[in-house]
Amino acid sequence: MPYLVVIVVAFVASGLTFFSGFGLGTLLLPAFALFFPAEHAVALTAVVHFLNGLFKLALVARYANLAIVVRFGVPAIVASLLGAALLVRLARIEPLATYHILGREALVTPVKLVVGGLLLVFGVGELLPEARELSFSPRYLPLGGALSGFFGGLSGMQGALRSAFLIRANLSKEAFIATGVVVAALIDVSRLGVYVRALVREHAQIDYVLLGGAVLAAFAGAVVGNQSLHKITMHGVRLIVGAMLLVVAVGLAAGVI
Secondary structure (H helix, E strand, O other): OHHHHHHHHHHHHHHHHHHHOOOHHHHHHHHHHOOOOHHHHHHHHHHHHHHHHHHHHHHHHHHOOHHHHHHHHHHHHHHHHHHHHHHHHHOOOOOOEEEEEOOEEEEEOHHHHHHHHHHHHHHHHHHOHHHHOOOOOHHHHHHHHHHHHHHHHHHOOHHHHHHHHHOOOOOOHHHHHHHHHHHHHHHHHHOHHHHHHHHHHHHHHOOHHHHHHHHHHHHHHHHHHHHOHHHOOHHHHHHHHHHHHHHHHHHHHOOOO
């Protein structure tokens, strides 16, 4: 049963998030957490996320807009480290509310409410026809990168905020997906030390057969997404991003994510 659930979730989440640019970790972590302690689930999810990012990089990197990668990605990486450092300080603040849902504790914190609110605004904007035509001037890309990186480091929702900004950068669907993949890979590399330490610490408890199955399933989902790229329009990509932003926004604000 654990193998079936994790592999199916990895495949479906990877295919869906190929277009949205975020959500694999958000969807896969609860699947791992159903069968393993939280610390093991985090380590397993981190490995699948990182390797799948490298795999997607090989599939679509040629479409990336390198100018936007630099102008958006560099500030995002620097700001994500600042956000993560602030998170350590804020970790001592008591949550606004706690409750249990499906056997796990949900924490409503000020940070989650702020980021959830931002994502809600972006998500609604993507689904409203009047707001879809709005875009950011290229000169605001460094600011967008810094904001997405900072709040991503603060909340862990790096990908959602990144997609919320990049979707309005006047990119083609191929360039939007590829540029997000490159930036995500750079950010993951900057956090690789955390992943490695978690693996070394938990290696004796890790089910490597299950991990391998999840990685391969995520690869397969990315391949299916890549093969479907020519069938979907930029409008479709924006609808997927908007819907995913709303789901993550509600999950964050409710303390479930």
